[in-house]
Amino acid sequence: MSITYLEAIREAQARALADDPRVFIYGQDVGAFGGAFKATKNLAVEFPGRVLDAPISEDAMVGAAIGAAIEGFRPIVEMQFADFSTPGLNQIINHAASLYWRTNVPCPITVRLPSGGTSGSGPFHSQSMEAIYAHYPGLIVMTPATVEDAYSMLLEAVAIDDPVIFCEHKYLYYHLKAPCLPTEAMPVGKARIARAGRDLTIVAYSAMLHEALAAAEEMAGEGTEIEVVDLRSIKPLDTDTVVASVARTGRLLCVGEAWPWGGVAAEVIARVATEGFDLLDAPPQRLNAKDTPIPYHPDLWSVHRPTARSIVAAARNLLRM
């Protein structure tokens, strides 16, 4: 018996629907079809009237979720791909994110973004949008990297009184498995030491955690001990855990699948430079996707985003500094 990352997302939604009558799901093809990735498989049957197919209208999908939230509901909006959240950006960043600040009325909506690259998906089905959403005050941005976190953080997302952008990674949907669903969870806002080490800290999140862990494993064979920090959520960002890790290792490499400009890796480096400059034995480094649209061809794609191989190369460079 094992459960995949995708099944964990489906199970979390089933439990949220079962536990709380205020929860409903709204998105394209989420009803009888069960969603483009089957993250809502059978939920429309199990919870009649609470899993609604939406027209291809991302702005109106989020707007309706906001209206329902004002009325006390806790909607989950499924964007078919993270890339397609941009037509709904206005309602998310200007409306949902500002509502509590302006009116004192919370806006507990969860927007699920099937994020990140998979081979052959190309420029418009591969994007990682977390930095854009994290830029705006009033939003929580979660980036689970494990089956356990996908389950427990999605349940926490639904329970939180603020709008949550839930970035679930499509690359992990089918391949990542756990023996069972978790019974305990770390709270949102706490990063996790995914692998302990003393020579260099790699900060990663979402699918890049697994590339970083593979890189750390490879370098362990060379006698280098790499510490890997899984951010889990990028807003709030657990600066304390990152700085404490850098205090142990003296070297920092931040890895993100998203583009470099104004990204999460840049933010982590800014915080470590501000709060822990004297802990650094070498200039902090970042490794991101190349600053181009995401390519279709697998040979281009495999070089476009960071991989265990490029992380090893960056880590070796950093250790030589």
Place this chain on the structure above:
Amino acid sequence: MLLSRVLDEKMASLYRGGKIHGGVFLGRGQEALSVSVGLALRKGDVFAPLIRDGAGRLAFGEPVLDAVRTYLGSALGSMRGRDGNVHRGRPREGLFPMISHLGAMISVVNGALLARRFKKVEGVVGATCIGDGGTSTGAFHEALNQAAIEKLPLVLVVANNQYAYSTPNSREFACRDLADKAIGYGVAAHKVDGTDLEKCLHTLREAVAQARGGGGPQLVVAQLLRLCGHGEHDDAQYISAQFKQSHFGRDCLKVAEDHLLGRAWADDASIRKFREEAALEVEQAVALVQHEPGPDPYKENWCALASRHLSERFETPDSAASR
């Protein structure tokens, strides 16, 4: 309608006297339509007014104090100085505060109506207003289509005041009549002369009753003219003299007063008395609010999240030093 006009005039006068920070946006010329929306709704309904709906707000039950406090930035207002002027409301009481992005409120009203349906609350109507320019947005299209699909009791009121800020209808749409859009969405359409209070009252009552009775979304399109600038900063020199002299250039408040006088439902003295009462109410509210405190930036929690424990503290050298 009269109270709204008097309140608007007072806000404009305070603006000119430098007493209001930010813009002031009047509903002059649109009161007959707006008040008819507010009067057709009842407690328990949802209303998302737009920029020129002071009259509709008052008719729906928004206190004069809410308007004055938001314009003057009182910490005691519903927006607590965090948002200003027409961006005010009480979401929990069904009065939704607009964001500036046109068309955005329509789907939010849809969502509230969906929620009422989930709760099995029947006989509720949601109304929201927009201008001719707002019909050009994608949000307008998405939301009206969404309401039609879900057969929601939505009343969408378009005040065609001929100009979106300075842009005339000819640069906003090419259809013969905005009401013709209804057929494309599969919703009912109503057309009304927005300068005529009696007709507006009748049309809005009819549209709201149809929505309440299960008739699905209702698109109401009113023809009128904005008798002021986009805001008080705007002299509206772009509004053509031809429009100003046309039927739609007449003042709906004057038309309504003449109607009362013509039917002998009121005389000059009683209309004067109505105006004096309205002026007194507004003056009292302003006098009260002018003595109220503004928000204190040093006591502000600067936290955008309801979940305060998840809020990040962004330290800067000066904030760290001040601790």
